[in-house]
Ligand SMILES: [Fe+2]
């Protein structure tokens with residue numbers, strides 16, 4: 001877990017090392033532009049810098065970089081130094097098909113910049129690749145969260161020596177059944193999942209979406225016997241998520257270990273965006289102490 005919302009920035013950047021290879025999924029990190037009507041706090045900018053540095057450090061050490069889609073919390077922004085991606089093998093979501101207009105534009109710019117640093121880029125939608133004893137599989141393009149107008153994402157499966165991990169990318173808690181299918185068919189022990197977007201409940205995320213998400217997550221837990229389910233990203237932007245998911249958490253308590261990226265790493269949760277109003281109240285910029 002390199003950078004995640006529960007660690008302080010919008011991201012799902014994940015590093016997986018197997019015996020045969022090392023993989024970094026989604027080399028980007030960002031801040032929510034407005035929350036509680038407030039811009040990011042300087043403490044969030046500091047964290048963003050730290051996360052971006054950590055991403056570039058880990059990317060340098062990785063054999064493979066995966067790009068699940070082209071939102072700026074998953075890839076670097078134009079203008080950022082990406083020399084750390086020089087000559088890297090980069091497995092990407094198809095930038096031309098099953099993609100919305102804004103992501104197509106962003107993908108175009110990103111790929112131009114990758115060319116300049118001599119990256120070795122390959123489209124992997126729906127494919128399976130083998131690196132030594134490690135098998136990497138990618139889902140077909142799946143709807144971004146609850147709204148295909150936001151484009152499509154790839155889920156990633158990493159399998160070696162009987163162990164399987166899945167990174168779901170931006171599914172917002174598995175709102176549609178197709179997003180669950182790839183996970184169930186691969187029977188993972190660990191799922192790194194974008195949790196339901198409860199901070200937008202009643203707005204861009206309906207109660208019906210949340211119900212569907214709970215149903216699909218339960219189905220995944222029952223059918224795969226997954227041992228650890230990491231729920232983070234959209235979910236960790238809500239400081240009350242444990243209250244909103246109370247019934248679900250109680251129901252699955254004996255079946256699976258539910259973690260955030262922070263708690264999985266044994267670190268304190270620091271969902272800075274969810275606390276932005278408090279940050280601005282407690283730490284006013286320019287104020288002397
Ligand atoms: Fe996204």
Ligand SMILES: [Fe+2]
Nearest residue numbers: 071073074170
């Ligand atoms: Fe995202």
